[in-house]
Amino acid sequence: MGIDVLVAGAGIGGLTAALSLHAAGIPVRVVDTVEELRPHGVGITLLPHAVRELSNLGLAGELAATAVPTDEIVHYDRHGNRIWGEPRGRAAGHHWPQYSVHRGALQLILLEAVRDRLGEHAVRTGTAFVRFAEMEGSLLRVILRDVGRGREYGVGVRALVGADGLYSGVRARLHPGEGPPLWNGIRMWRGVTDWHPVLGGRAVAVAGSNASVKLVVYPVSREAESRGRAVLNWVAEVRFPVDHHGAAGSGPADWNRSGRLSDVLPHYAGWRIGDLDVPALLASTRRILEYPMVDRDPLPWWGRGPVTLLGDAAHPMYPVGSNGGSQAVLDAAALAHCLVRAGADRVAGLRAYEAARRGVANAVVLANRDMPADRVLRAVAERAPEGFERVGDVLTPAELGELGVAYRRTSG
Known part of the structure; x- marks a missing residue:
């Protein structure tokens, strides 16, 4: 039967994508290379439009209990x-606050919500994306590796989303020879x-x-x-x-x-x-x-066929303007919206998602450089x-x- 949507990467973008797709009624599974997801990292800023999307996913209470509302920038x-x-944030007249939060704490909020709503096995850790191969009927064959055992195996998916960060393996398959950041x-x-x-x-x-x-x-x-x-x-x-x-x-x-x-x-x-x-x-x-x-330089296209990119895998940017995590959250919301509107045609949904988000996100990448x-x-x-x-x-x-x-x- 296969997996409907497979998300490679259980960071902020990948986990938000899982919650957004689930809320839209689309089955989804997440894989991540690390054996255990732990609260690593330091601080991150969530801009009001990202807080809006996370609040729409029912996480307003968890954010308010964990993060600090930002009143001003000086x-x-x-x-x-x-x-x-x-x-x-709200001090500037927005309907939603701007939050500052520990990145690891935010990731755990998202992870707990995914496991609570989608089940304990919705996120499979210790599982690395290796490559994707030719279509088999209506399914794309994705090769994964069990990190602990070193064993590779294939799964069929209707759509693959690379949310695997700056060194994205999915991006490297789509855009080989790109070089280092x-x-x-x-x-x-x-x-x-x-x-x-x-x-x-x-x-x-x-x-x-x-x-x-x-x-x-x-x-x-x-x-x-x-x-x-x-x-x-x-x-x-x-x-x-x-x-x-x-x-x-x-x-x-x-x-x-x-x-x-x-x-x-x-x-x-x-x-x-x-x-x-x-x-x-x-x-x-x-x-x-x-x-x-x-x-990385902005890409002229993110994906092809039933494969696309999200978050830092799609548009890694300088950490100025408080945009990195917020743009990944917006990607996730747009992905779910576009797949729902496209109905059963996953490829059309992915291309619509890219059309909605690629130009906006690429513009932010370039703006952050200067x-x-x-x-x-x-x-x-x-x-x-x-x-x-x-x-x-x-x-x-x-x-x-x-x-x-x-x-x-x-x-x-």
């Missing part, structure tokens, strides 16, 4: 002088730290400039907030020459690669943003992760390297206005 120079800020010269260190509330408690704070050194900090735990504490997610970005090699060079793009405090801390010596002592925050982090800022907000922050660093007293002495009203326009274009 930019500072590296000396802690406020440049610009604006409300976010593209590095822009920025090395990122990331961590989460149990701390005291800072900067008003619910702000996303951005300091410095990605032309040299930049920092992003925001709280991700509602539980910590309820006891008067904060779990702060921080991202430190340092630019190097693109041909730089060594500890801070491009290296492998592995979200779980450990980093060293001694590599990142010197870049933030003396930094203080309001009531946030940046060196102390970094030094108190138990585990630091290191990652190059990479993406955010007007980053150009404005770079101008502040160049014009006032020692800081300023009045932002109006550094930026014109038009330049300040660019910051709000830039965010509304990519994440509004």
Whole structure:
């Protein structure tokens, strides 16, 4: 009989796709290479339109109990002088909040919902996608591998969705010879730290400039907030020459690669943003992760026949503008909608999904490479390297206005 829709990858995009397809009455199964899905990673932002889709899937209560609603985003120079800020989420008039949440906590919320609604065996871990082969009647033959036993076997599916991330095996089969991800010269260190509330408690704070050194900090735990504490997610970005090699060079793009405090801390010596002592925050982090800022060039097409891509497998992008996870959620909602509208014709549904999402997502990939907000922050660093007293002495009203326009274009 075969599987109706097989999703390769049990990340945020793959699990949301499973919930969306199930809600639409479409049978679905998920496979993932790892033996056990654990709450890895650091913080992630969910924009209001992604929160809307997850709320429509009945997850509003779980999100509200776990994530922190973001009230505002604020930019500072590296000396802690406020440049610009604006409300976010409900504070900005949206019907849904903007949330900051630990990526692993979000993945577990989605996983528990999938297993509760679709059954314990809806997600098969320790199972790697290998390749897809020719059609057998109305079914595509997909070869999977039992990771523990090393045994390959085939299954018949009506549709295959590659939601298997930056190094997608499904994408590699569809677009062979693409090469490694593209590095822009920025090395990122990331961590989460149990701390005291800072900067008003619910702000996303951005300091410095990605032309040299930049920092992003925001709280991700509602539980910590309820006891008067904060779990702060921080991202430190340092630019190097693109041909730089060594500890801070491009290296492998592995979200779980450990980093060293001694590599990142010197870049933030003396930094203080309001009531946030940046060196102390970094030094108190138990585990630091290191990652190059990479993406891939937008694809002219995502899939063919009964195969398509979703999330980072389709459109990996720089983690700016809070878009990566949110775009994957939107992909999942659109996939379910298009398959339902196409009826029994899975191929037509996949092409409709790609038509609805590919242009939008590709535009975000390109926008994230050259955010007007980053150009404005770079101008502040160049014009006032020692800081300023009045932002109006550094930026014109038009330049300040660019910051709000830039965010509304990519994440509004």
